[in-house]
Amino acid sequence: MSPWACRHVLQRDAPRTGVIIAAVHESGKAIPPNRAYLDILPSLEEHCRNSTNDNGRKEQQVSGIFVVATGQDVGKTTTSISLIGLLTSHGYKVGFMKPVGQQYVVCDGAKIDKDAVLMQETFNVPGNLADMSPVTVPRGFVEAYLFDRKPEPLRKSIQEAYARLEAVCDIVVVEGTGHAGVGSCFDMSNADVAALLGLKVLIITEGGIGSALDQLSLNISLFRDRKVEILGVMANKVFPDKLDRIAKAVGQGLENMGERFLGAVPFEANITYPHVGQLAKLLNAEILCGEEALGRRVEHILVAAMEPQNVVPRIRPGSLMITPGDRIDNILVALNSKLDPDDARGRVEALILTGGFMPHFTIIDLLKKSWLPVLMCEEDTYAVSAKVQGKVFKMLPEDTDKIEMARALIQQYIDTEAILAVAEGN
């Protein structure tokens, strides 16, 4: 803590702190280091940490939390969303930053990371988009950087953007990209950025024991090397029936490493289910009918490559049927799956027709008159189902129920006191 910062606080609080402090602030200058100054410096720092401004909030540097995972699709963005929700519910003005973005969109001529756009659209976080996404990495950037290595402009962009966010927020959730070392190739690893911003790190790991702890060990090493303090580790997407066992084992493993375990969040399938619109985008599919139902969520994939009598027993609630466009028999099964609304087996909620086969217009007319959104793909059934099954679908701003679900999971399973303590400046 800089003496200059302390003096600013002390000037305001001088009447409460006594003669010695009055001598410090009356000079209006930094006192050269002498024994008296050094003697009182620890108490000055302690005072600064505990002092409050007129609004009762801690008078100190705006805090932030750096969120990073041990890999991709572990749940960083979902956790960031949950943290913003949690901190906002405790009365904090929460900002968001993605210091280094690799997947970006163009907004008003500027390249903005998709996660920054998501956060602004979901939470209307303070600050402008350019500050939330100061550095984006387009194709070819790394190769060019390797032969013209200049980290300072990147560092400066991130620092200045963070400073502008600090001015309008109580706390900033900063989301990294991938694991601790991602970005090392251009001197902007997550560990480098966390160190640059002076932030504590929350590490998210996937559910598991051995490989999870191994990956954590690697990640923690890099953070330690950069002298970044680790707030704690949370495990995400843990199979519910293994939750206690994994939580206990990973907790012990982290204790062995000298790090804190914040808890394990069970896998919640509802958070992962996509909308039909997301599927259409993934598959670059043509929408045959049912545009008004593109927001419908599907929960189960049914590849109807067999005879209709064998398709029927496989229909589940929220089924997405994938079938070749010339399988009129299975299309009719989908259309008839709503016959009994009380049937617990559920019904087909969306249809993907593959192979580029267009049904007869009389069948199309039945589909148009039904509740089904229908997508058309040129690719064959195998290619389409592989793409759909292998994809991790990200949250969208309109997924308010998913967002609330994720926030509730964090609240229930994670030591949020540790996170809130960061917001309090500890």
Added chain:
Amino acid sequence: MARILLVDDDEDLREALTEALTQQGHEVASFANAELAMEHLPKAEINLVITDLMLPGIDGAEFCRLIRKEHGGDKFKILMLSNMPAEMGIEITEKDNAWAPTDRFVDKRASMGEIMAAVQELLKCPG
């Protein structure tokens, strides 16, 4: 004067439409099915395709999809004629472009005057 490709398996209707279009000063190539029409299409600079929906073999909707895919959307206009959808209570709108990429759909039971008016309208639009 426009070059028009006409596809309909109804010989009487083909003759009537060909005569009406020729009187308007247009050049008409007519075929009884889509397969023959597709062979002719690349050989001529066509401005307008008039097709029935219910054709033997490849139906009119598939014919439209195939020629759009092969020749693009800007090379010529497509007018589809059919009484079948109306008789079945099926409404075809511009939202049906995925399965029937036409520029205009006219019920075949319409008068020759209405059909000619649709032809005129399509030929006036920039291709």
